[in-house]
Amino acid sequence: xxTITILRAGPLTTLQDEGRFGMLRHGISASGxxxxxxxxxxxxxxxxxxxxxxxxTQGLAFEADEAVRVAWPEARHIKAGERVEVPAASGNYGxxxxxxxxxxxxxxxxxxxxxxxxxxxxxGRALRAGDRIALGxxxxxxxxxxxxxxxxxxxxxxxxxADLFPSALRQRFGEASFRxxxxxxxxxxxxEDVAGLFRDQRRLTxxxxxxxxxxxxxxxxxxxxxxxxxxxxxxxxPRIATIVDADLDRFAQMRPGTMVNFRPVAR
Amino acid sequence: xxxxxxxxxxxxxxxxxxxxxLVRFAETLSEDANRRAIAFAARLDAYPPDGIEEVAPxxxxxxxxxxxxxxxxxxxxxxxLLVGNEVAAPGRRHEIAVSxxxxxxxxxxxxxxxxxxxxxxRHNSKDLRVLATGFAPGFxxxxxxxxTLVVPRREKVRPMVxxxxxxxxxxxxxxxxxxxxxxxxxIGRTAFRNFxxxxxxxxxxxxxxxxxxxxxx
Numbered sequence: 167x168x169t170i171t172i173l174r175a176g177p178l179t180t181l182q183d184e185g186r187f188g189m190l191r192h193g194i195s196a197s198g199x200x201x202x203x204x205x206x207x208x209x210x211x212x213x214x215x216x217x218x219x220x221x222x223t224q225g226l227a228f229e230a231d232e233a234v235r236v237a238w239p240e241a242r243h244i245k246a247g248e249r250v251e252v253p254a255a256s257g258n259y260g261x262x263x264x265x266x267x268x269x270x271x272x273x274x275x276x277x278x279x280x281x282x283x284x285x286x287x288x289x290g291r292a293l294r295a296g297d298r299i300a301l302g303x304x305x306x307x308x309x310x311x312x313x314x315x316x317x318x319x320x321x322x323x324x325x326x327x328a329d330l331f332p333s334a335l336r337q338r339f340g341e342a343s344f345r346x347x348x349x350x351x352x353x354x355x356x357x358e359d360v361a362g363l364f365r366d367q368r369r370l371t372x373x374x375x376x377x378x379x380x381x382x383x384x385x386x387x388x389x390x391x392x393x394x395x396x397x398x399x400x401x402x403x404p405r406i407a408t409i410v411d412a413d414l415d416r417f418a419q420m421r422p423g424t425m426v427n428f429r430p431v432a433r
Numbered sequence: 434x435x436x437x438x439x440x441x442x443x444x445x446x447x448x449x450x451x452x453x454x455l456v457r458f459a460e461t462l463s464e465d466a467n468r469r470a471i472a473f474a475a476r477l478d479a480y481p482p483d484g485i486e487e488v489a490p491x492x493x494x495x496x497x498x499x500x501x502x503x504x505x506x507x508x509x510x511x512x513x514l515l516v517g518n519e520v521a522a523p524g525r526r527h528e529i530a531v532s533x534x535x536x537x538x539x540x541x542x543x544x545x546x547x548x549x550x551x552x553x554x555r556h557n558s559k560d561l562r563v564l565a566t567g568f569a570p571g572f573x574x575x576x577x578x579x580x581t582l583v584v585p586r587r588e589k590v591r592p593m594v595x596x597x598x599x600x601x602x603x604x605x606x607x608x609x610x611x612x613x614x615x616x617x618x619x620i621g622r623t624a625f626r627n628f629x630x631x632x633x634x635x636x637x638x639x640x641x642x643x644x645x646x647x648x649x650x
Contacts, residue, residue, distance in 0.1 A: 187486065187487060187498075188486075188487050189635070190487060190489040190496060190498075191474075191488075191489040191490065191566060191639075191640075192566060192570060192571060192628070192634060192635050192636045193566045193567055193568065193569055193570045193571055193572050193610075193628075193636070194570050194635070273630050273631075274630060274633055274635055275633070283569065283570055283611055284611075285570070285630055286630075323448050323450055323451055324448075325449075326447050326449055326455055326457070372460075373459075373460065373461060373462045373492050373493050374491075374492055374567060374568065375455070375457070375491055375492070375493070375494055376449065376453075376455060376489065376491050376494065376496040376567075378449050378450050378452070378453050378496075378498075379450075380450050381449075381450070398568060398569065399567050399568065399569075400491060400492075400565075400567035400568050401568075408448075408449060408450035408451075409450070410450060410451045411450065411451050411452045411501070412451075433448040433451055433505045
């Protein structure tokens with residue numbers, strides 16, 4: 167049996183497949199790749215790919231005890247015992263996929279890791295040096311409809327609490343720039359409200375309601391946070407907008423310090 | 434039962450991004466809105482319209498995740514026709530034994546003006562419903578207590594309480610099924626675990642089920 171051994175892993179290196187869908191009624195968000203497009207691209211680079219990727223944040227080093235085909239995202243053939251150095255992705259997250267499945271028991275139908283609640287993937291936690299993962303059966307062909315990398319503002323749809331914000335503030339939300347902070351992980355991305363839009367935000371008492379990835383919530387102190395794949399299933403902070411599905415990958419890859427603009431679009 | 438809040442047209446159907454929508458029965462938590470949300474989710478489970486990938490009942494709303502090709506306006510029109518005033522039929526009944534020895538028990542009881550013993554007796558005096566599962570895996574909100582047991586949350590959030598912690602605020606009792614942080618009053622603990630990831634489904638309690646808390650011996 168082929169086994170890979172992790173030699174170096176940055177923080178938040180996790181196993182992710184497409185996601186653990188259908189579990190919201192049990193209080194479990196789907197997790198899955200922060201950048202689905204990049205995840206799919208690494209799979210499509212192989213003739214066949216296992217369903218599960220190693221999602222890494224600052225590069226990865228590993229070795230395999232037998233030769234194996236792998237992609238990150240270009241496909242390569244690696245030799246037995248070769249130390250493989252995967253460079254950091256240009257954004258926040260990169261993906262390493264193998265021609266075979268990772269031999270790890272799925273949990274509730276998925277191999278995705280939710281680090282926040284310690285669920286799934288490799289023992290419910292991030293990977294670290296020394297972890298060993300066996301490779302199982304051959305994967306399946308992966309197709310991807312690679313969209314051209316979009317630029318410009320991140321598109322949003324007004325959120326379920328948008329009407330709680332004054333219209334003048336909503337107008338400014340579509341014009342202002344926000345800075346991606348270093349406070350980012352798979353659960354959420356904290357933004358710096360450079361223009362001070364939400365400076366006078368009052369604490370609102372709302373019924374806790376469903377969260378989806380891409381929701382832009384405003385904390386009681388005016389801090390905007392974009393909720394990501396390992397979000398809490400429900401939450402009680404007001405949500406002004408939700409990033410459209412097609413733009414969430416690009417948002418997830420924005421490095422700390424990047425300025426981001428949101429453009430409201432109609433559903 | 435108490436479907437007396439007017440016609441189904443009062444439900445709001447809101448986009449939640451471009452891959453989900455929310456059918457919200459009220460903007461504040463009420464018995465009626467909660468029962469209608471649970472009933473509507475059950476109806477969608479039984480007769481799912483095309484293009485729906487997931488349905489989940491919340492405190493006052495139903496989340497509907499949709500396939501990429503689904504037109505929001507078409508689906509919301511279809512859902513509008515399905516929204517009724519029906520309220521959920523009672524679910525299964527569960528008895529949950531609690532050791533009422535939480536660090537905030539005395540404080541919570543004092544807020545209600547009752548000594549702890551009377552508070553516990555009142556707390557356990559009636560059947561509650563599982564209002565929703567949310568916030569964390571297997572975390573359930575149970576309600577509603579009567580008005581004498583409505584107290585605000587604590588000022589401070591406890592950074593982490595273990596699975597099985599029984600917490601109390603806002604006329605409800607909730608059970609942590611995983612370690613969580615909470616601003617609710619910690620009133621006790623239970624051996625009952627509502628979340629087991631090795632089982633599918635991973636939770637025992639469902640929205641709409643009946644819960645009766647009893648004092649552990």
